[in-house]
Amino acid sequence: MINTVTEINNSEGSQDPQASITFADFGLDPLVLKAVSEQGYNTPTPIQAQAIPYVLAGRDLMGAAQTGTGKTAAFVLPIIQKLLPSASSSASPARHPIRALVLTPTRELAVQVSENAANYSRHTDLRSTVVFGGVDMQPQVSLLRGGIEILIATPGRLLDHIGSKTANLSQVEILVLDEADRMLDMGFLPDLQRIINLIPAKRQTLLFSATFSSEIKKLAQSYLINPVTVEVARQNAAADTVSQVVHFVSSGDKQSAIVKILDSRARLGLTRQCIIFTNSRLGCARLARALERDGIKAGAIHGDKSQGERTLTLDAFKSGAIEVLVATDVAARGLDIPAMPCVINHELPYSAEDFIHRIGRTGRAGSTGDAIALVDDSEKRLLDDIEKLMKRKLPVMPLPEVKPGQTSDPFFYMPYQSNSPSKLDSGPSGQDGVKKAGIISAKPTVGALLGGSKKK
Numbered sequence: 001m002i003n004t005v006t007e008i009n010n011s012e013g014s015q016d017p018q019a020s021i022t023f024a025d026f027g028l029d030p031l032v033l034k035a036v037s038e039q040g041y042n043t044p045t046p047i048q049a050q051a052i053p054y055v056l057a058g059r060d061l062m063g064a065a066q067t068g069t070g071k072t073a074a075f076v077l078p079i080i081q082k083l084l085p086s087a088s089s090s091a092s093p094a095r096h097p098i099r100a101l102v103l104t105p106t107r108e109l110a111v112q113v114s115e116n117a118a119n120y121s122r123h124t125d126l127r128s129t130v131v132f133g134g135v136d137m138q139p140q141v142s143l144l145r146g147g148i149e150i151l152i153a154t155p156g157r158l159l160d161h162i163g164s165k166t167a168n169l170s171q172v173e174i175l176v177l178d179e180a181d182r183m184l185d186m187g188f189l190p191d192l193q194r195i196i197n198l199i200p201a202k203r204q205t206l207l208f209s210a211t212f213s214s215e216i217k218k219l220a221q222s223y224l225i226n227p228v229t230v231e232v233a234r235q236n237a238a239a240d241t242v243s244q245v246v247h248f249v250s251s252g253d254k255q256s257a258i259v260k261i262l263d264s265r266a267r268l269g270l271t272r273q274c275i276i277f278t279n280s281r282l283g284c285a286r287l288a289r290a291l292e293r294d295g296i297k298a299g300a301i302h303g304d305k306s307q308g309e310r311t312l313t314l315d316a317f318k319s320g321a322i323e324v325l326v327a328t329d330v331a332a333r334g335l336d337i338p339a340m341p342c343v344i345n346h347e348l349p350y351s352a353e354d355f356i357h358r359i360g361r362t363g364r365a366g367s368t369g370d371a372i373a374l375v376d377d378s379e380k381r382l383l384d385d386i387e388k389l390m391k392r393k394l395p396v397m398p399l400p401e402v403k404p405g406q407t408s409d410p411f412f413y414m415p416y417q418s419n420s421p422s423k424l425d426s427g428p429s430g431q432d433g434v435k436k437a438g439i440i441s442a443k444p445t446v447g448a449l450l451g452g453s454k455k456k
Contacts, residue, residue: 096147134307241363274342
């Protein structure tokens, strides 16, 4: 396939492409604009501002942006617009063939995309649904047989439906590979190949990824034709709305360190709600139980949990019924909680790129957030890899020392400066009119020399 790539890069110092653009400027149908407005959005994010015109023009596209920057709407909105001429109010399934297929690596991300598709197409006659594993197939079969234009799916479950002849991909016009790098990491390449072989060669293909590794570029060469590449942030960088800090802690002291951090945040008037990442399913479950014994309302989400259990835990977390969500990397992508105030890495991931995705759960959609890493001696090499990838040194600070009544001390150590609201919002990405973060200053104040930062 032809692979002449045009790069559109909105790096630092370039003009803000969204400075004077609104969603109405894309020529979207009034029914789509009405749905966008009802979600509270008027101004597109950079990835939306740059990608949507190319998608509407029918170009194959590689889109790179940090998580929480509105990637989902960047492809959902133009897909709905392009399919509107085929929309039908007929009840006949034959009038509603699958015309757009979105493949995602995880159930959580599939649900997020599905919610966006449903919200933005609500005033049209287009139908959408989502299929993923871990749940009964029959309700999904009924929806597919009724006819839908936009299908969001995880690869394994889609192949199940194809094998059962309840999903026909022969009329797919648009294919989206969302979080393509994660799909490769999870070993989905053979499944992707089987699925793509069933889709017409004459199609539009969109590939979205947080990072563009050499493997992703090879994938693009195989499946995309003359793609335009849109990058709206420095590659392998965390969002500027995330304040990062590293605490060196021995492995045996990490649990108590988490309790100390959460207590410190509470004394500073910040919420204790956060996502804590671990590397193993067993370690995830153990840590959640240990935090419960310490009086912290915690829940665990990992690959051994059924979809129903994961959904219940996530809903309890969003509602505030539990304060802490302990998760493996199954939750590093696809959790769309724009106001998530804090992420803690109980263990550093083995892949430096996974660190970017983990901390991308906070500081989303313009909200500020704190990313805290607990690092023991055995993880220093992993920290070096992360800093090499991010091309920066992460600030190292001692753990906060919390004593009763100490918050009135003008020299009280305050490493967590996030202004994140305490109430979680599970709405879609792409909000405008949000505050910029206050990044931890590398220049110490007088108070910092005495073990803290002086209150202003």
